[in-house]
Amino acid sequence: MKAIQINQTGDTDVIKYVDIERPTPEKTQVLIKTSAIGVTYGDIMVQHGVYPIMPDLPATLGFECSGIVESVGEDVTDLVVGQSVAVMGTMGCYAEYVVADATMVMPVPDSIDKDLVAAFPITYLTAYHMLHSMGRIEKGQTILLYAAAGGVGTAVIQLARLAGVNVIGLTSSDDKASYAKEQGASHVINYKTEDVVQRVKELTDGKGVNLVLNSLAGNTLARDFEVLANMGQIIWFGFSAGYPQENLTEVVGNHFMKSTGIRTFTLYNIFENQEIFSSSFKVLLNYLNEGKIKPHIHEILPLAEAARAHQLMESSVVKGRLVLKP
Template identity: 35%
Template sequence: MKAIVCEEFGLPSTLQYKEVASLKPKKDEVLVRVSACSVNFPDTLIIQGLYQFKPTLPFIPGSDIAGVVKEVGENVTAFKVGDAVFGFAMNGGFAEEVIVQSNAIFPKPENMDFPIAASFLMAYGTSYHALKDRAKLQKGETLVVLGASGGVGLAAVQLGKLMGAKVIAAASTDEKLALCKHYGADLTINYEKEDLKKRIKELTDGKGADVIYDPVGGHNTEQALRATAWEGRLLVVGFAAGTIPKIPLNLTLLKGCQIMGIFWGSFAMQFPKKNYQNTMELMQWFSQGKLKPHIHQIFPLKETAKALEEMMQRKVKGKIVIQNQ
């Protein structure tokens, strides 16, 4: 089969598009013929050896997959050959086939095409876990989403609105913010032109934000934390800005606030029943037309490096998808 292989840590240009050995599922695994795999910002870090974990070289990156079951392990009863599925793999998605744990995939609805399915689970799973399980976002609270035009950011905007929050989207361009408004943001902040802390306070009548959703990191994290309300919650989702902020912990004392780490992949593996419940709730909203990923662009498998470069250059609004022909 064809695959994108990372043989050494480095930039996307170092990845190899090549023939690799076919795969065989173990007893609790499923072999999926990949139709689509979306690109997530952690993919750009994993190939550089900059993520929380480093896969053993060589490896095939890519996690957010959708496709058709090709073979099942001997213990698998929930799926059969020919089933259309979507799900999450630790790696291996940028290929024609991938091995997935049977408890990490779900039946694909007929009204969800493969690119949409591949764009759904990680973005919406992360954001829903963050807002529901960690922040316990309440109706009427104010949610500020940093990096709001990205895949997880737009998911957080949509989910925040569905959960009854007032949503303030923050991003780096007016074009990105227009997209956020289209997906339900009540108010917007261009943090390249405006003072983030000052604008959050102004838009909340001096109270501050109840919840900050932060997949960006960098210098804006502290400014957002300084603009939280009493007992606010800062959700640490990722570091797309490339730098991990160092936070003065006296701010948590002064505001009675919390800083919460969000690692959806680990949550999904450790608590599969909770993750299944969350996923079913998300799928119900999708079936009702209340959730839909925004597809920025679709690339063929052999152009995966170009797709990753687009992500690193912060040109992407919503999701980029790799699709097998």
Template identity: 35%
Template sequence: MKALVCKEFGDPDILVMEDIPEPEVKKGMVKIEVHSVGLNFPDTLMIAGKYQFKPPFPFSPGMESSGIVTAVGEGVTKVSVGDRVMANHGVGGFAEYVLAPEDGTYKIPDNMPYDQAAGFPVTYGTTYHALVDRGELKPGEVLLVHGAAGGVGLNAVELGKALGATVIGTVGSDEKMDIVKQYGAEHVINYSTESIRDCVKELTDGKGADVIYDPVGGDAFDQSMRCINWNGRLLVIGFASGRIAELKTNLVLLKGCSVVGVFWGEFARRYPEQNRANFQAMLDMVESGKIKPHVSMHFPLEQGADAMKALLSRKTTGKVIITVKD
């Protein structure tokens, strides 16, 4: 099978196309003929040797994909050969076939195209777990979403709106404001020209946001602690800014707020049935048209390095998708 392979750590240009053997299905695993692959920021860290998980060389990046089940291992009961599925498998997606664990594989609705499905598991899984399980977001509350035009950020805007929140998004340029509004934000702040803290305070009559979704860290986290409501929940999703913020605990005391870590992968490992229930709730939303994942760019498999460069440029919105099979 054809695969885009990493043989040494480096930038995206070190990836090479090769013919490699197809993976053989194993107990508890599902073999998928890959149609599309969702690209995530950790994929770029993985090939650079900067991710917490370092697969042995050679490997194909690609944490999530969609396609058709071609074989199932011993003990697999949740999916069958021929099913249209999406899967979270951690690595291996930049190839014509991939193995995924049964607990990370989900049937997709008939009205869900492969490109939308491929970009769904990691970002939507993270976001739903963050907002519902960790943030306990309630209808009528104010949700502040940083990096609102990005992969996880746009999901948070969309899901927050679907869950009944008033959504405020932050972006780094005026060009990204429209897509965030289209996906449900009532207000959008350009943090390159406006103060997040001041704008949020003004928009909430001085109260601040009830739940803050922060995949950015750094300055965004610092400002969040200054515009969080009493009993607010600040969700730590990631550190895309490159700076891990330091928390002044006196602010936690004075605000009566909580700073909450969100590690979806470990949650899914510890509580697979609850995670599957979360996915069913979201896929019901997809089937009913309540949510519609946004794909901004498509690249063929052989241009996977260009796809990574586009993601790293921070000029994309929503998801970047690798097309393996039309």
């Protein structure tokens, strides 16, 4: 079968379109023929060798896809051959076939567009659990959202709008700012040209925001504390700009009298709890089916052009998700 693999980490020239053997499912696994594949920022991190859980090399990239069940292991009882499914949190999706543990494979109705299904699980589950399970966000509150025009950003805006929550988005271009507003953001700040702290204070009448969703880290976390309202919190969920450069103990201490806090979030902890994972996936699938949420697909490319997809992601031009077709 055709697959996208890396033999070493580095720039996009490490990405190779290769022929490899089709995998065979073990007892608790499922073999899926992929229909469409989502390109995630996690894939960019694996390519560069900076993902927190690095696979052994050579590795087939890809964390999520839609597809059809081709065969099931002997202990799998709740999935059948021919069923439409979504796969998530499983490496190896950049291929014509992928094997996944049955717990990471969710049935989806045949009627939902397979490209949308591929573009949706990781972004919307991440957004949903940050807003509701972790952030406990309430109607009328305001959040500050990094990478507002990206995959997770789009999902956060759409789910926040459904919950009556205001979003102030951050992005790097006016084009992406217009897009984030179309998705439902109340305000968008171009962090390259505007003073983020001053703008957030203006937009919140000096009160600050209740929740910051920060996927960048780097040198941004100290600034987040400046724009938090009393009793607000930061959810730090990514490293797009590298590990934090600040002394976080000192930063938290400087804001002691605001009762603020910072916590991390990773979707893997949701995947570990099958009940929460499965029930929240169903909620989101219903939203998708009812048109309450709509993943934005920036472009669909052939699987063979995965390297170009990664170049697009790295050049920060992508709005929503890129999708690969095997």
